[in-house]
Amino acid sequence: MKLINFLKGNKRLLFRSSLVTLLIIFTALSFFVLLEPPEYLDIHISEEIQEKQTPDLDTIMIWISWLGRTPVSVVMVILIALFFYFLHLKKEAVLILSTLLSGILGLGLKMLINRPRPSKDLVVLLEDTKYQSFPSGHVLFYTVFFGALILIVLRLKMIKYKTKIFLVTFCLSIIFLGAVSRVYLGAHWFTDVLGGFILGVFCVLIIGYFYVKNDKNLPGNVN
Numbered sequence: 001m002k003l004i005n006f007l008k009g010n011k012r013l014l015f016r017s018s019l020v021t022l023l024i025i026f027t028a029l030s031f032f033v034l035l036e037p038p039e040y041l042d043i044h045i046s047e048e049i050q051e052k053q054t055p056d057l058d059t060i061m062i063w064i065s066w067l068g069r070t071p072v073s074v075v076m077v078i079l080i081a082l083f084f085y086f087l088h089l090k091k092e093a094v095l096i097l098s099t100l101l102s103g104i105l106g107l108g109l110k111m112l113i114n115r116p117r118p119s120k121d122l123v124v125l126l127e128d129t130k131y132q133s134f135p136s137g138h139v140l141f142y143t144v145f146f147g148a149l150i151l152i153v154l155r156l157k158m159i160k161y162k163t164k165i166f167l168v169t170f171c172l173s174i175i176f177l178g179a180v181s182r183v184y185l186g187a188h189w190f191t192d193v194l195g196g197f198i199l200g201v202f203c204v205l206i207i208g209y210f211y212v213k214n215d216k217n218l219p220g221n222v223n
Helices: 002-009 011-035 042-050 055-066 070-086 090-098 101-113 137-155 161-184 190-212
Strands: none
Touching: 011 101, 011 190, 042 161, 042 190, 055 161, 070 090, 070 137, 090 137, 090 190, 101 137, 101 190, 137 161, 137 190, 161 190
């Protein structure tokens, strides 16, 4: 009970501490990928994941990864934002549209850190890629987009409890499988994926803060 009361009474401190912690971890990981070759960690993880490859699993992973391609992700974001807009959920529509900013952030960091992609002499390449490797833009987008959807699902009272559980589980599964697919397809190293996830959580906390701030008029339950 004391712990719960402490958490409730120090929400702002916990929020700021979480942001600082994530930022420190991401910065440390950025320096790690710059200074250490992939042989020390990434290649071993890629080998473990890619040794499970089958034609059927290849197809599944390719389709999961397809959702993170820029044209597909932009269309998906716009359609979901329009869906919320026509339901008169303008705040939710804006939140979803804001997830597109993750692409700009990710591309800027890729150019700044300039880490090469995995090469065919080190891993099995099942997907043609471009741009630099760190952080994973796919995983960054998945984490921010589906993380934003989780926020919306949890906040909207019109959604029934069992539906919330299903939708949250689905979104978390896509984030996880999306991350695995990038290593499976040879498009990224594990540390690229980890960096994308950490940065994605950081972004979700930022946009989530503005989403829930002064939020007093959530739609009511629909029977």
